[in-house]
Amino acid sequence: EPVLNFESGVYTNNSLLVTITATPGTVVRYTTDGSEPTNTTSGTAYTGPITVSGNTILKTRVFQTGLWPSAVVARNYILVDSSVRAFSSNLPFVVITTPGGIPASVPPGGTRMRGTFAVYNTFRGRSSMAAKPDYIGPAQFETFGQTSEGFPKKPHNIELNDEYGNDKAASIFGMPAEADWKMRNPYSDKCLMNDFLAYEMFEQMGNYSCRRQFVEVFINTAAGTKLTYNNYYGVLVFLEKIEVDLALERLFRPGEEERGEGVHRRVDVAEVPLVRGHLAVGVQIRSAKHQ
Numbered sequence: 001e002p003v004l005n006f007e008s009g010v011y012t013n014n015s016l017l018v019t020i021t022a023t024p025g026t027v028v029r030y031t032t033d034g035s036e037p038t039n040t041t042s043g044t045a046y047t048g049p050i051t052v053s054g055n056t057i058l059k060t061r062v063f064q065t066g067l068w069p070s071a072v073v074a075r076n077y078i079l080v081d082s083s084v085r086a087f088s089s090n091l092p093f094v095v096i097t098t099p100g101g102i103p104a105s106v107p108p109g110g111t112r113m114r115g116t117f118a119v120y121n122t123f124r125g126r127s128s129m130a131a132k133p134d135y136i137g138p139a140q141f142e143t144f145g146q147t148s149e150g151f152p153k154k155p156h157n158i159e160l161n162d163e164y165g166n167d168k169a170a171s172i173f174g175m176p177a178e179a180d181w182k183m184r185n186p187y188s189d190k191c192l193m194n195d196f197l198a199y200e201m202f203e204q205m206g207n208y209s210c211r212r213q214f215v216e217v218f219i220n221t222a223a224g225t226k227l228t229y230n231n232y233y234g235v236l237v238f239l240e241k242i243e244v245d246l247a248l249e250r251l252f253r254p255g256e257e258e259r260g261e262g263v264h265r266r267v268d269v270a271e272v273p274l275v276r277g278h279l280a281v282g283v284q285i286r287s288a289k290h291q
Contacts, residue, residue: 001070002028002060006052008076008136010095010118010129012085015053016077020046022062022070030060033099034114034138036072036164037061052077054224055097057116057138059163074163076116076136080129083229084218088128092121092173093216094183094238095133096141099223102156104143112140113221114165117158119172135170138163151187153234157241158183173213173238180241183217185234192235213238 005019022028029043030050034057037043046060056077062070078097087093096102098115106112117139120127138161143154158181162168167179186192196212203209217233 002062002073004058004060004073004075006075006077008074010078010080010133010136012080014079015051016079018050018052018058018075018077020050020060023064026062026064028060028062030058032056032058034165035059039063039069052079054079054222054226055099055116055220056224057099057114072163074138076118076138078116078118078136079226081226081228084227084231085129087229088126088130089216090122090125090127091214091216091235092119092127092238093218094119094236095218095220095227096139096156096158097220097227098141099221101221102141102143102219104149104154105145106142112142112157112159114138114140114161117141117160121173135172137161137168137170138165140165145185148185148187151185153185153187153236155185155236156183157181175211175213175240178240180243182239182241183215183236184239185236196237210240210242212240 001022003021006016020028020030027039028046029037029039030046031037031043035042036059043059043061050058052058058075058077059072061072078095095118096115098113100113102113103111115138116136118133118136120129120131121134123131140159140161142157143149144157145155148155160168160170160179160181169177169179171177172181184195186195189195192214196214199209199212215236215238217236218227218231219233220227220231
């Protein structure tokens with residue numbers, strides 16, 4: 001597979017000169033729009049170093065006659081200008097870059113905007129653009145909502161991807177690994193805290209509540225440009241996304257419960273009413289990957 005001289009990351013360089021090496025006699029093709037390179041219909045043949053002067057999703061693949069193409073290798077580059085290099089906060093922050101505008105409320109099967117998602121958690125109470133991102137990789141984005149869709153600060157759906165555009169589960173801010181996430185927009189809530197406090201208080205009363213984290217956000221949707229302070233988007237609430245998932249059924253033979261033994265079996269949520277009162281002593285609904 002192809003080898004690139006720069007790893008994914010956030011760079012303060014004015015530009016990057018990216019080289020791709022592969023086995024002699026092969027053809028290397030690459031894309032910068034988030035799509036996967038193909039032998040003829042998608043991508044550009046690599047002939048020499050690629051100058052990256054702004055935010056770029058670079059995907060590359062090796063082709064050789066008579067053989068299957070190599071795995072796709074993806075690199076996500078975010079370049080920041082001098083106005084934002086020194087940015088730091090007492091909150092974690094998120095950076096989203098895309099080669100175009102983020103669409104609204106994409107229907108099932110529709111096309112979301114592909115781009116780069118980077119996460120900076122706090123270290124000793126501060127997050128910093130000068131630090132290495134805690135996570136950076138490909139993702140797809142859309143905005144959502146009805147009334148909130150009309151606000152200047154919009155809520156976002158985020159789907160983490162692998163090199164092929166498939167779901168990729170990852171732990172963000174210490175939450176259980178998942179591919180799908182949300183950012184809520186406390187825009188009309190001028191103190192920014194009402195929804196967040198409702199989640200907190202509901203959880204403190206002993207109920208399940210979505211894991212959540214206040215974050216500051218930068219969003220750049222101009223292809224090939226650097227991240228600047230003008231891309232600052234504001235404070236949002238980063239949340240788990242509730243999804244239909246599996247339930248967990250615990251089965252006991254006589255005497256096993258007292259000994260702390262037993263086995264687990266995963267069942268579909270639709271089966272849960274049938275399980276309760278029969279073999280299952282307890283059923284845990286794993287909505288939003290609650291673990």
